[in-house]
Amino acid sequence: MDSMLFNFTAIVAGFALLIWSADFFVTGASATARNLGVSPLIIGLTIVGFGTSAPEMLVASIAAYGGNPGLAVGNAIGSNITNIALVLGATAVIVPLTVHSSILKREYPLLIIATLLAIVLMAVDNSLGIIDGILMMLLLFVLMAWIVRQALQQRGCSNDTMEADPLISEFEEEIPADMPMRKALSLLFIGIILLLVSSKLLVWGAINVATAYGVSDLIIGLTIVAIGTSLPELAASIMSARKGEHDIALGNVIGSNVFNTLGVLGIAALIKPAELTAGVLSRDLPLMVTLTVIMFIMAFGRRGAGQITRIEGSILLLIFITYEVVLYFSATA
Numbered sequence: 001m002d003s004m005l006f007n008f009t010a011i012v013a014g015f016a017l018l019i020w021s022a023d024f025f026v027t028g029a030s031a032t033a034r035n036l037g038v039s040p041l042i043i044g045l046t047i048v049g050f051g052t053s054a055p056e057m058l059v060a061s062i063a064a065y066g067g068n069p070g071l072a073v074g075n076a077i078g079s080n081i082t083n084i085a086l087v088l089g090a091t092a093v094i095v096p097l098t099v100h101s102s103i104l105k106r107e108y109p110l111l112i113i114a115t116l117l118a119i120v121l122m123a124v125d126n127s128l129g130i131i132d133g134i135l136m137m138l139l140l141f142v143l144m145a146w147i148v149r150q151a152l153q154q155r156g157c158s159n160d161t162m163e164a165d166p167l168i169s170e171f172e173e174e175i176p177a178d179m180p181m182r183k184a185l186s187l188l189f190i191g192i193i194l195l196l197v198s199s200k201l202l203v204w205g206a207i208n209v210a211t212a213y214g215v216s217d218l219i220i221g222l223t224i225v226a227i228g229t230s231l232p233e234l235a236a237s238i239m240s241a242r243k244g245e246h247d248i249a250l251g252n253v254i255g256s257n258v259f260n261t262l263g264v265l266g267i268a269a270l271i272k273p274a275e276l277t278a279g280v281l282s283r284d285l286p287l288m289v290t291l292t293v294i295m296f297i298m299a300f301g302r303r304g305a306g307q308i309t310r311i312e313g314s315i316l317l318l319i320f321i322t323y324e325v326v327l328y329f330s331a332t333a
Contacts, residue, residue: 007208014202015228018055021198022232025191026051031176031184041151044171044248045107046144049255052236053079053263055229058199060264063217064272068207072268073128073276074221075229076260077284081222082230083253083260084291085320087237091249092313095241099299099306101167104251106150108296110143111254114261115292119285126276133269140262170245202228218277219331222284223324250299250308257292279330287323291316 029051033043056079060072091097117139121132176184202225210220233256240248294316299306 004209004212007205007212010201010205011209011224011228014198014200014205015231017194017198018202018228019231019235021191021194022051022055023191023235024187025054025195026232027176028184028186028188028191031179032181032188034175034177035179035181035184039151040171040175041103041168042148043175044167044251045103045147045151045255048175048252049259050263052233052252052256053259054195055199055232056260056264057267058195059203059225059229060268061271062199062203063207063221064268064274066203066207067272068203068217069128069268069272069274070216070218070277071203071206071210071221071225072272073265073274073280074218074284075225076264076268077280077288078222078226079230079260079264080257080288081284081291081323082226082320083233083256084295085316085323086227087230087234088250088253088295088308089313089316089320090234091237091241092308093310093317094238095246096310096313097241097246097249097299097308099247099250099308101165101247101251103150103165103167104247104254105300107147107251107254108300110147111258111261111292112296114139114143114258115289118261118265119289122276122285123281126281127274128265128269128276129273130270133266133273136262136266136269140259140266143258143262167247167251170240170248174240174245174248215331216277218280219327223327253295283326283330287319291319 026048029047030043033047034040038047056075059075063069063071063075088097118136121135122128206220206225207217209215209224210217233252237249237252240246240252298308298312
């Protein structure tokens with residue numbers, strides 16, 4: 001009993017440190033980049049997206065290196081499901097979202113491309129291998145280069161005749177503009193150290209709990225770990241929505257899911273190639289794809305500005321709760 005209490009304490013402490021360290025990392029990295037002259041739009045579309053997925057990447061790396069690739073795969077897929085169903089759903093219930101950004105509408109197909117590639121690579125041989133990891137990481141770099149190029153073109157057009165995309169002004173307001181470089185680098189360094197410590201603590205506690213209860217590391221990755229590593233996105237999206245920055249709230253989810261699909265799965269495949277656990281192709285990936293399509297219909301399927309209403313947010317939350325119940329019965333069957 002004492003050891004189990006210690007394991008759960010480690011998980012809770014890991015989650016708390018993870019949220020704190022992710023915020024330090026994103027703030028420090030964003031301020032450093034802005035001090036170096038990088039535009040807020042590029043920072044928001046790349047560095048912030050990478051930063052909010054940093055917990056998943058480190059957790060996946062540590063889990064795969066420790067011989068638990070199922071936890072890494074579950075974390076990546078589970079985080080994507082959680083980001084759409086829980087993060088976007090809860091945010092829309094609290095503050096109904098209105099989406100105006102054309103940038104996000106152009107960025108969304110990148111998520112579809114990333115999702116389709118991941119499905120094809122995993123479905124071919126029911127595994128994640130080194131070649132799969134290389135292809136995923138290559139596509140991630142290509143997509144990031146495309147995003148940067150589009151952001152530069154968008155900034156040029158906005159400076160001339162075209163009306164500025166609302167996402168640009170939202171990033172301008174959110175990303176620190178006057179933070180001293182020494183403070184920015186300090187936050188970045190502290191964030192990296194705390195991310196490493198919290199990820200290690202979280203993975204250690206999660207694996208011990210899974211072993212003690214006889215639950216697969218995939219299920220633990222899809223549930224406890226996925227929810228925990230998605231907490232930074234939940235906090236960021238709700239905070240952005242309450243400030244009226246609805247496009248950032250949706251952009252956080254789209255960007256994070258791109259990094260999760262290619263970066264997290266790619267890193268796990270490179271570190272520890274492994275066969276997929278039963279249920280990934282038949283249960284988890286289909287739901288991830290379905291939610292990705294639902295998100296597009298809700299956010300961009302209308303004429304004019306897209307909207308995610310409280311009712312639609314409630315539907316997403318209901319899907320998330322149902323999925324968690326299904327996973328519970330799968331674990332206890």
